[in-house]
Amino acid sequence: MNAVDSVVQAVLYEGYLLYPYRPTSVKNRQRWTFGGVYPHAYAEASGSDPWVAQCECLLRGDARTRVAVRPGFLQVIERTVLEVVQSVADAAAPAELGEPAWRTVPQLDIDERRYTRWQEAAEQHIALPVLGLGELLQAPREIAFSFDATCELEPLADRAGTLRGALRRTRAALQGRVEISAAQVAPDVYRLKTRIVNETPLEYARGLTRDAASLRALVSCHTVLTVEGGTWFSSIDPPDALAAACAACRNIGLWPVLVGDERRTDTMLASPVILYDFPQIAPRSAGDLFDAAEIDEILTLRILTMTDDEKRAMTATDERARALLTRTKGPGGALIGKLHGSLRRVRGFDPAHGAVSRSTAPDDAATRVSPWAELLHARPQLAYVRVAGVEIRSGDQVRLRPRGRADIFDIALSGMVATIESIERDFDDHVHVAVTLDDDPDKEFGMQRMPEHRFFFGPDEIEPLDRSFRQRRGLQ
Template identity: 30%
Template sequence: MSVTVFAPETEARFARARCVADAVLFEGCALHPYRRPAAEHPLRRQVGLLVPPGRSTRGEEEYDFQHTECLMEPGPDATLAVELRFLRARRRTVLRAHADGTFTAVPELRLGDRVLAARDEGTVERVEALATVAELVEGDGVTVDFARPAVQDSEPVLDEDGRGAGMLVRRCEEIHGTLRLSARRLDGPFRLMRLTAVVENTSRWAPADEEAAGRSPVLARSLVATHLLLGLSDGSFLSMTDAPEWARDAIASCRNLHTWPVLAGADGRADVVLSSPVILGDHPAVTPEPPGTPYPLVAADGALTPDGVRAATGAAPAEGFPDEYGIAQPGGGPEPTGGPAPGPLPDQVLVAGRPVRAGSRVRLHPGLRRTDAQDLFLRGRTATVESVLHDVDGSVHLAVTVEDDPGADIRRAQGSFLYFRTDEVAPLEDES
């Protein structure tokens, strides 16, 4: 097994899947306006969050691993290319400068037409590996340990007159993780194998950190929006929802925890898989952005989902496979363990004993453990529910537009919404 930069042909095959992952996991509606080349992403929707192992034992709807299983028929000399991608949290602290040369940390710094706020950002990290099928089958397979050291940098802030007004300090904490890959040949007349890929966060964790500073220390040592790209140099993967009859039992035996694998290559090809915490259909694709469209569109038949993304399936979805899925922060709930994708999902949910559906009005109470500074400004505001969403771990989320938002019609047309858990809203008594 070797860890290396992928060859151009592998990069080209992964390009399509990366675009989809960027749209639904990294970007979505998190950036306003949408900027494709952005190097950092405000961590507002913590989807695919793998926390440090000490944190995951606290029983608070958090976990430190993802477990992917899918079927493949590799060629005799096939090589598996694997790319683990995630956002690494980076805390941006805002300091105000004083006349005596000292600095003080502040929630925000107002400079003319600019407001610089303290927040958690995310930078894209990649871990790449190449392994032959023989290496995957032998013993316990292959293991790739990775680490990122703590990093801190600073940037002076000047006011409109060019004078020093403060400083931005960005810090990343040290993180560690492990990628485990293995394969097992299955009985039968075909060259069928079950591929297993496990991602673990092995970062050190001291619970006292969170008690002292809130949510940021957890994010700083977590892998955010974690997902995998898997590519075969020779051979093909089998669809989890549209496999041939002879492979149905083997598909049903696959275990997928906190993630779901789909075919992600071009239509007609089955050599690339995207395994992510968002449930998509096979062959999702990002549509070209029309002039003036600030958000990414992942489309099937030109339709939009919440967040401006859609699971594009090159063919009709399999029976029982819902054609619209939520894209939101995972939480607790039943875990998919293989077999066909979940059946049709309810379009309403009970909140405080009252049904909430598209069109319902709610009051927002963002949870302190799942918000950033921007969400706190929404506390107590009223909003309209646009849709009820479900994620891969069985949690329910509400896509909403804030009332009195002058851009609400634009956001609604583009499918760009804010997302809240059901315990972060209260139904309004006058909801019609």
């Protein structure tokens, strides 16, 4: 299940904390946008938030087939910052039985660490028994679940060991049920239905804010379904004979895809975000950046450009942000180079090869072959091109002068000095000069023909440098 769990983790923490990873960022104040299942009373009062998550998918099996349903979600934790006060009169909570007196503060600095108010999250899993398909066909199952409210205090001391404050973490009680049923749709083909319902009782649902409701929600709710003695059908690309039955499946807030080993179809992930079948985590991804729609290299470079004050604010959020910053502080050029995109072998579009995108890193050296190499060889590179009466070749320096239909990216490079990497023709016999920028600190990537560091200009958009010197060399 390792391949499955890695994808589940990426889905679970999608959007948990987004760049610039600071609590003052608007997008980090409005989190919990994926897979939220809110209390039924609040959902009815708000009129816009769901109170149920439902998955329906098809499987092949018989009465002896066994199905394991594993729902999971994040539970939001309210974290407040407390400071030790000397005067009981200033304390929000007076001391009792020798305990210190506390007052709530927006933030607290202790030595080099800063602590701020924040909403953390903890993983929760709903324990369900493995069920036989035969018994589900006879009668649906309904299983209640609940999680108790908790309040924990983490003391904070300075280097000298003096108690300076504390973090108070509060979890609300949660309550709900899971409904599982099955129905036959064709010979040896069945539709399994799983519903997760949030029934957490609320006293004042209509006046509850969304932040307060999130404390009682099942956030990033998902379900892993495993079958023994049967196989799942793809919900994205079902057999033609089952296309209508698959289209009739009703999914609410969940998107079922096949996961795990592509040679087997015994595991399905009902995800709160849309994926292809058999999603994978890029092997060069060093860890979670909480934004699977972004690329590791981009986010890592952005983090490295943050100021010391911004990084301090980032570590004040929670331990996941602190671990992320520690991991990206000194990755070194080798790791950044591996994260950089490169061309890989092209394979036909197949939903079975979908991926949760964490990076565009190359798989290995053997796959770094241009998928168009055979076509490119049919159009050999030009040895030189004549510009302003001068023959220019690969390795020569030129100044860029974008013109004609140049876009804003071309215009931004106007006047820069570049080195010609190659001179190429397309299949319409248009000549293109590929260059790398001399001021690009990663221009070696351009010489390796990697994207983003290799640019194309027409012969009329480049200006040879030191024309008189070239003429004396007899190049005119």
